[in-house]
Amino acid sequence: MAKEFGDVLKEIRVDRGYSQQYVAEGIMGQSAYSKIERNEIEPTFRKWLAILEKLNVSVDEFRYILNKEDLxxxxxxxxxxxxxxxxxxxxxxxxxxxxxxxxxxxxxxxxxxxxxxxxxxxxxxxxxxxxxxxxxxxxxxxxxxxxxxWYLLDIRLINYILFIFPIDVAVNIGKRVIQQLAPYHKLKEAEVLLINIDINLALLLIDDKKYLEALSYLEKVIPLCKKSQKYNQLAIAYARKGIILTKTGRTEEGSEYIKKACAILHAIEDTKLLSELEKELSHYLNMESENPLQLDMLLQD
Incomplete structure (x- = not known):
């Protein structure tokens, strides 16, 4: 049986452990919100968006839950x-x-x-x-x-294959993506996409030994990761900053950023990403190096 609008709102609210009063506060009266959950009335579009924000659910996710039986x-x-x-x-x-x-x-x-x-x-x-x-x-x-x-779906597609393009093409595409994301700056999804694009571009520039340019992308994205509490991406950004600093002669400072990256992944118990990070660090810092970093030691700190 297909779910109705109010049923989905109630399901999400209950899963979150929120009261009707909490969700309705600042948007409408609790009694009016209760009628929405009972499918007796429908909210205006603006109030619907406000309710979803209170529930910490995106429009796309809500639509998916509502329609997943009939996709x-x-x-x-x-x-x-x-x-x-x-x-x-x-x-x-x-x-x-x-x-x-x-x-x-x-x-x-x-x-x-x-x-x-x-x-x-x-x-x-x-x-x-x-x-x-x-x-x-x-x-x-x-x-x-x-x-x-371009819309967000187009940009998510580009992000999947950005690293395949030649470096000059990828950078130009990345710059255009950043321009296209500007109108969406208040959307969390757009912020996450911007973080991913910048981190991916930084790696491409590291491959091309354009370290200062790569560092400029990471310096921009690290505050965004902190603001959005995207700890996986923050760990990657720290690790890549560590690679750049090490490659440009600032080995001690680079080691500190790599330790920070590993500490984050240990804390959130993301062993899979930690393993991938180890491979990346080994690739960039141990190859063609007379004094390779003790990566095993760093990864265990």
Whole structure:
């Protein structure tokens, strides 16, 4: 049985442990809010947004909970793509095949872009052939470059494949993404996207040995991570700042930032990210180094 508007609000409120009085305060009377949960009345759009903010739920998440039993085939594919771990090759292949089956019946430019993104990521993971991976990533970019305005879904797509492009192209795309995100500066999702884009661009610039430029992105993003309490991203930003400082001769200061990154991940018990961080640090700091950092010691501090 499909859920109704008020049912979903009540479900989220109860899960959060909030009272009706708390949710309604500053928005409407408790009795009016109670009628919304009983599906007797519907709030205005502005009051609905205020209620969702009080419940700490995004509009997209609310819509998903409300409609998840009746999602269209396209909506299901979009949700699968956005929840995808881009490092899982088997999942990428399954999703690519599912999108391909959909496109055989109905052409859709967004799902076509998702298909190309999956193809690009699969090639990169399976063969390490960056040029072939870039061929499909470029197909996504060629489509999106024609649009004057991008929406958050478009930007999330670009973020998945940004690291595949040549450094100069990726930086230009990143700068355009930052401009496109400006109108959404009050949205939490936009802030998270901006954090991810800047952190990814910093790594590309580290690869290209453009350390000062990479550091400028990290210095901008670290305060955002703290403000948004995005501790995983903060750890990555600290680690990459540590890499840059070490590479530019400030080894002691770099070590301190790497220790901070590891301490954060130990505290939140994110062992998977800690393992990935160890590989990244080893790659950038132990290769071609006469005096490699004692990474095992840093990671255990």
């Amino acid at each position: 269209t085939a396209k909506e299901k594919l979009i949700n699968e793509f956005l929840s995808l771990n881009a490092n899982h090759l088997d999942d990428l292949k399954l999703l690519k095949d599912a999108i391909n089956e959909y496109l055989k019946v109905e052409e859709d430019y967004l799902l076509r872009n998702f298909y190309y993104a999956c193809e690009s990521l699969i090639i990169l993971h399976a063969t390490q052939n960056i040029e072939e991976a870039q061929f499909f990533a470029k197909k996504v970019w060629d489509r999106m470059d024609k649009f004057d305005k």
